[in-house]
Amino acid sequence: MNTVTIGLVLALTTIAAGCTTTDSSRNLADAGVPGKALAQQVCSICHGADGNSTNPTFPKLAGQQESYLIGQLTDFRSHGRSDPAGSEYMWGISRHLTDVQIQQLAAYFAQQQPIADTSANAKLEADGKAIFMNGLANQNVPACETCHGAKGEGNASFPRIAGQHADYIAKQLRVFKDTEMRPKGAVMKVITHDLAPDEIQAVAAYVSTISR
Amino acid sequence: MNVYQYQHVMAGRNVLPAHCRCVDNATYINKCSETVLSHSGMVLIFSWLATLLMLLMSMNAEAVPAFARQTGQNCLACHAGGQFPELTPYGRMFKLTGYTIGERTVPLSVMGVFTANKVKVNDPAAGHTQDGTLTFNTGSLFLAGKIMDKAGVFAQITYNNYAGDTGFSGHTGSDNLDLRYADRLINKKTDLIYGVTLHNNPGVQDVWNSAPAWGYGVVPGSTGTGAPVTPMLDGGLAQQVAGAGAYVYWNQSVYAELTGYRTGNGVFSFMTQGNGVQTIIKGTNPYLRLALTHAWGAHNAMIGVSHLDVQQYPDPTNLSTPTDRYRDNSVDFQYQYLLDPHTVTATLTRIHETVDYGTPGALADTVDSFRGKASYVYKAKYGATISYFDVSSSLNGFTSPTGLSGNRGWTPEIFWTPMQYIRLGVQYTLFNKVNGVSSNTDGAGRKASDDNTLMFYVWGAY
Numbered sequence: 001m002n003t004v005t006i007g008l009v010l011a012l013t014t015i016a017a018g019c020t021t022t023d024s025s026r027n028l029a030d031a032g033v034p035g036k037a038l039a040q041q042v043c044s045i046c047h048g049a050d051g052n053s054t055n056p057t058f059p060k061l062a063g064q065q066e067s068y069l070i071g072q073l074t075d076f077r078s079h080g081r082s083d084p085a086g087s088e089y090m091w092g093i094s095r096h097l098t099d100v101q102i103q104q105l106a107a108y109f110a111q112q113q114p115i116a117d118t119s120a121n122a123k124l125e126a127d128g129k130a131i132f133m134n135g136l137a138n139q140n141v142p143a144c145e146t147c148h149g150a151k152g153e154g155n156a157s158f159p160r161i162a163g164q165h166a167d168y169i170a171k172q173l174r175v176f177k178d179t180e181m182r183p184k185g186a187v188m189k190v191i192t193h194d195l196a197p198d199e200i201q202a203v204a205a206y207v208s209t210i211s212r
Numbered sequence: 213m214n215v216y217q218y219q220h221v222m223a224g225r226n227v228l229p230a231h232c233r234c235v236d237n238a239t240y241i242n243k244c245s246e247t248v249l250s251h252s253g254m255v256l257i258f259s260w261l262a263t264l265l266m267l268l269m270s271m272n273a274e275a276v277p278a279f280a281r282q283t284g285q286n287c288l289a290c291h292a293g294g295q296f297p298e299l300t301p302y303g304r305m306f307k308l309t310g311y312t313i314g315e316r317t318v319p320l321s322v323m324g325v326f327t328a329n330k331v332k333v334n335d336p337a338a339g340h341t342q343d344g345t346l347t348f349n350t351g352s353l354f355l356a357g358k359i360m361d362k363a364g365v366f367a368q369i370t371y372n373n374y375a376g377d378t379g380f381s382g383h384t385g386s387d388n389l390d391l392r393y394a395d396r397l398i399n400k401k402t403d404l405i406y407g408v409t410l411h412n413n414p415g416v417q418d419v420w421n422s423a424p425a426w427g428y429g430v431v432p433g434s435t436g437t438g439a440p441v442t443p444m445l446d447g448g449l450a451q452q453v454a455g456a457g458a459y460v461y462w463n464q465s466v467y468a469e470l471t472g473y474r475t476g477n478g479v480f481s482f483m484t485q486g487n488g489v490q491t492i493i494k495g496t497n498p499y500l501r502l503a504l505t506h507a508w509g510a511h512n513a514m515i516g517v518s519h520l521d522v523q524q525y526p527d528p529t530n531l532s533t534p535t536d537r538y539r540d541n542s543v544d545f546q547y548q549y550l551l552d553p554h555t556v557t558a559t560l561t562r563i564h565e566t567v568d569y570g571t572p573g574a575l576a577d578t579v580d581s582f583r584g585k586a587s588y589v590y591k592a593k594y595g596a597t598i599s600y601f602d603v604s605s606s607l608n609g610f611t612s613p614t615g616l617s618g619n620r621g622w623t624p625e626i627f628w629t630p631m632q633y634i635r636l637g638v639q640y641t642l643f644n645k646v647n648g649v650s651s652n653t654d655g656a657g658r659k660a661s662d663d664n665t666l667m668f669y670v671w672g673a674y
Binding site: 044 | 280283284285286288289301302305306309312313314315316358361362395396397398399400403507508509510512550551552
């Protein structure tokens with residue numbers, strides 16, 4: 001047997017060996033692949049293995065409420081959420097996930113430790129904190145903490161927003177305010193209706209720095 | 213001659229074009245096909261592509277180029293600002309993990325490019341369509357996608373109208389190919405991707421756009437005017453060799469690769485078919501690659517080095533002669549800022565080549581290439597690019613009509629991507645220097661600026 005043949009046999013053996021486990025599979029259409037494997041092999045590329053994404057295009061998932069993650073993945077799968085970040089990236093990723101995999105994925109990221117952004121603009125963040133804590137009474141904007149919690153930690157009904165990327169928060173507030181792309185977040189349409197662009201920037205900046 | 217023309221760089225020494233080089237700064241599909249296809253063959257291929265296109269168009273709305281069908285995602289998930297082929301961090305990971313993310317699907321795609329070139333002063337010695345006529349340039353068929361759970365392929369066959377030296381004859385051949393297996397060991401603290409690759413073009417396995425195989429634009433370029441001598445690493449072995457390599461990518465910070473290249477004949481000839489007279493290299497020729505990467509916020513950057521050491525027979529029909537040895541060292545850099553609606557990308561590539569000739573007493577040569585490119589894309593639709601090239605060599609084995617060497621110029625470009633599978637662009641290549649001078653570049657009074665070329669293109673893929 002010459003060198004080439006030996007090499008090809010070794011390569012095919014290696015490839016065949018790699019086909020026998022689902023623990024490190026990147027197959028998004030195999031119901032047998034555990035959610036944790038998908039989280040680490042695929043989701044981690046954008047969202048981070050610990051759920052703390054680097055690029056603000058992709059939201060941090062660490063510590064997110066499990067029920068919220070299940071709801072969002074289910075919405076992506078059914079195309080119930082159609083904002084660009086959702087449809088361009090997540091429709092395809094979620095299209096064949098099973099309910100069990102979605103639950104496992106949600107559990108994986110909910111268990112991760114969130115890491116907040118560091119303070120970058122104290123004045124802007126202070127303005128945002130005032131809106132977060134007190135709302136804007138004359139614009140019919142309630143305090144964010146009313147639903148999302150005093151530390152933005154969320155609960156079974158509302159998502160965690162603490163420590164989320166400011167750019168992601170601001171873009172989603174604009175999605176709620178200006179579009180119908182997230183119908184299950186319709187309550188936010190009323191709340192954001194009178195928020196001005198600079199107020200969106202301020203509250204997003206503050207939220208990104210909440211560390212608990 | 214044209215963008216895929218041969219560089220008979222060893223004038224008086226090479227009976228055959230042993231060193232086939234791509235010649236301008238806007239070459240994505242590196243190839244130098246020479247197999248002439250008959251008229252009936254052309255009709256057959258067109259019919260085939262048209263049938264395939266209709267078949268694909270009859271599929272669901274997500275039936276887009278094969279990888280997008282596999283992942284269900286928009287092209288811009290993997291391509292920065294939608295600029296094919298420039299990869300995002302996710303696109304790089306998709307490739308490094310063996311094209312296996314997603315699900316197996318119909319692994320076929322097609323791509324076509326129409327171009328119109330207008331050279332400032334027509335050069336009768338250099339290629340076709342210098343008068344601005346819109347012409348079908350290249351068409352490609354891709355076999356691309358997940359094969360097994362941890363193995364995938366990117367393989368391209370290209371029909372190139374301009375592969376010949378004369379006339380409107382069509383040429384078809386193997387284009388870029390990369391077959392790989394990869395696995396990923398990951399937990400919260402460690403992330404190790406390791407894999408093996410079999411490919412046919414040094415650098416095509418790279419995931420950064422500063423690699424010459426991917427770096428110089430979305431479509432094949434213009435007319436072949438102002439063609440410089442370029443280093444071996446810049447397409448000199450494209451679709452002529454078979455490379456088997458192994459790589460690791462640790463903690464998304466350090467990439468290391470070792471590949472060996474052999475002549476792409478015998479069992480590997482499927483990787484090199486239709487690309488002219490087979491280049492013959494001696495034994496296994498090593499390629500080393502090391503890159504450091506870092507991402508912060510919406511930014512990411514890479515700095516890397518590579519080394520290629522090739523021993524090539526100057527005459528592939530006579531293997532009794534000593535080989536010429538090409539040693540290439542490169543340093544390259546890439547930066548990206550990716551945050552909707554803005555995409556900024558930049559690359560720098562510097563290659564230094566030493567050529568030691570096998571002929572006793574022959575003086576060595578050096579080839580130096582520097583290229584830079586910066587792009588901005590707004591909303592993944594409207595883009596502008598500026599690129600710079602400066603390529604020169606010594607003139608011991610190489611020749612130049614002026615007795616000097618060096619091509620230098622700029623290519624500004626604007627483009628529009630109305631939908632993710634179609635792109636229209638206009639670029640203008642300005643030559644400051646051709647053959648080392650700005651005037652009398654051919655010894656007959658031609659100026660470097662006479663080679664300035666306006667190019668309009670329409671690129672589409674499905």
